[in-house]
Amino acid sequence: MAKTKLPDLVIGDLIINPPIVQGGMGARVSASSLVSAVSNEGAFGVIASVGLAEVGEADSNGLSYEERSKAALFNMIHATKLKTKNSFGVNIMCALSNYDDLAKVSLEENVAAIISGAGLPLGLPALTQDIKSNTKLIPIVSSGRAADLICKTWSRRYNVLPDAFVLEGPLAGGHLGFKFTDLVSDELPLVENILPEVLSVCKKYESAKGKKIPVIVGGGVFTGKDIARLLKLGASGVQMATRFVCTDECDAPDLFKQAYINSTEKDIVIILSPVGLPARVIKNKFVERIESGEKIKFTCPYRCLKVCNPYSANYCIAQAMINAYKGNLEEGYVMCGANVHRIKKIVSVKELINELAEEFGENLYTTT
Ligand SMILES: Cc1cc2nc3c(=O)[nH]c(=O)nc-3n(C[C@H](O)[C@H](O)[C@H](O)COP(=O)(O)O)c2cc1C
Structure with a gap:
């Protein structure tokens, strides 16, 4: 070659x-x-x-x-x-x-x-x-x-x-x-x-x-x-x-990587994140909860984002992402690009x- x-x-x-x-x-x-x-x-x-x-x-x-x-x-x-x-x-x-x-x-x-x-x-x-x-x-x-x-x-x-x-x-x-x-x-x-x-x-x-x-x-x-x-x-x-x-x-963690490998095109959704911008994620139970408008209780000891309003945000994105990193996908989500299913x-x-x-x-x- x-x-x-x-x-x-x-x-x-x-x-x-x-x-x-x-x-x-x-x-x-x-x-x-x-x-x-x-x-x-x-x-x-x-x-x-x-x-x-x-x-x-x-x-x-x-x-x-x-x-x-x-x-x-x-x-x-x-x-x-x-x-x-x-x-x-x-x-x-x-x-x-x-x-x-x-x-x-x-x-x-x-x-x-x-x-x-x-x-x-x-x-x-x-x-x-x-x-x-x-x-x-x-x-x-x-x-x-x-x-x-x-x-x-x-x-x-x-x-x-x-x-x-x-x-x-x-x-x-x-x-x-x-x-x-x-x-x-x-x-x-x-x-x-x-x-x-x-x-x-x-x-x-x-x-x-x-x-x-x-x-x-x-x-x-x-x-x-x-x-x-x-x-x-x-x-x-x-x-x-x-x-x-x-x-x-x-x-x-492995669970995060497996979520990528197991994903299909229809699992990939766009959500509006507390950062104030849309984001692409793999649909799971947590995503369904936030999409349904459920307010997931959290305390905000430090405002890590300039634009997030903890009184109106329905969940804490920092916690959701750290949970995903720790493999707790029940309380977090996995961000991905549109080609993840490949x-x-x-x-x-x-x-x-x-x-x-x-x-x-x-x-x-x-x-x-
Ligand atoms: C899991 C994940 C986390 C990301 N986190 C950040 C981030 O913290 N800051 C940022 O500017 N972009 C972030 N991005 C965007 C990537 O840096 C990159 O520009 C983009 O995903 C490229 O598209 P691709 O994933 O289709 O290759 C993230 C992307 C993924 C998949």
């Missing part, structure tokens, strides 16, 4: 090959084991910073939720550094109340990139001003309009541009930057149709500032053929998450990346 040469994903002085970013997955689904395994294959592992600490009052050491969250991210970064010498990043959701704390820890630890979505990270460059780091700043967007607003705001306020964008399409897992009605309609928007808008925004700012802004496309990327198609359309790399869940190294088995990260590279080679070009 001819050896496949995949192109580099170049983000300034950060070079990633294969050009695959593993999307951050909370809570604790992409932690040090998965992230280091991905980075050890040359791709780019990403720690999800959400939900690393238990939500609750001060612990027995008197540490608040904010302090525990900072310490948990610091420890996760260090645990990952022990397992890989390669670069990796941290995903921080803009919806988090302790966003600034988590970004500062990531910058102080000089992680290779902060990737930030679930809202627009308009103020992120301000946090870099007193911290010396080489961390790339990569917003996640779902439209050319959002990319334009970020470029305009960052260049006007801070005289900087994003180092890259992740363009996340409607087939993605996690929270989605699309209207609920669009996501449940028969005519789902296609990421391939949004990519040209984002590329043209990047081009406009690239020529004004003389800086390349690569676009990394995610949401439903499943095979090497998908990667080849998106790179041909102008993407510089892809972001993939769902496929990495069913790997030996993924930090999620996963049939658990493989190693190495096997997955080799398979993607081989399919990529068959569909783009091969070198001998």
Whole structure:
């Protein structure tokens, strides 16, 4: 078999090959084991910073939720550094109340990139001003309009541009930057149709500032053929998450991985989450309860989300996601991308990346 040469994903002085970013997955689904395994294959592992600490009052050491969250991210970064010498990043959701704390820890630890979505990270460059780091700043967007607003705001306020964008399409897992009605309609928007808008925004700012802004496309990327198609359309790399869940190294418990393998297309539903955005999940009893409007009692000692109103929210999403991570799927749910039902088995990260590279080679070009 001819050896496949995949192109580099170049983000300034950060070079990633294969050009695959593993999307951050909370809570604790992409932690040090998965992230280091991905980075050890040359791709780019990403720690999800959400939900690393238990939500609750001060612990027995008197540490608040904010302090525990900072310490948990610091420890996760260090645990990952022990397992890989390669670069990796941290995903921080803009919806988090302790966003600034988590970004500062990531910058102080000089992680290779902060990737930030679930809202627009308009103020992120301000946090870099007193911290010396080489961390790339990569917003996640779902439209050319959002990319334009970020470029305009960052260049006007801070005289900087994003180092890259992740363009996340409607087939993605996690929270989605699309209207609920669009996501449940028969005519789902296609990421391939949004990519040209984002590329043209990047081009406009690239020529004004003389800086390349690569676009990394995610949401439903499943095979090497998908990667080849998106790179041909102008993407510089892809972001993939769902496929990495069913790997030996993924930090999620077996029950979580089995929920992926057992899922069928009709089990996948869109819910409106307390984050204020739609999210894609696998239907289970817990999802049926929240969809029926049942209010699941909870206390909220710390408002972990900027927009969640604990008086009107019918459940605590932080607790639901931590329960899922602990394998308690009676009181939690499993987030997933739209192609989850196509996963049939658990493989190693190495096997997955080799398979993607081989399919990529068959569909783009091969070198001998
Ligand atoms: C279980 C799960 C958890 C996720 N958690 C986050 C998160 O914490 N922050 C975030 O920005 N995106 C999150 N995402 C989105 C992924 O990072 C990624 O962009 C997206 O799922 C890519 O689409 P794919 O899963 O079809 O490959 C999550 C996705 C999944 C499947």
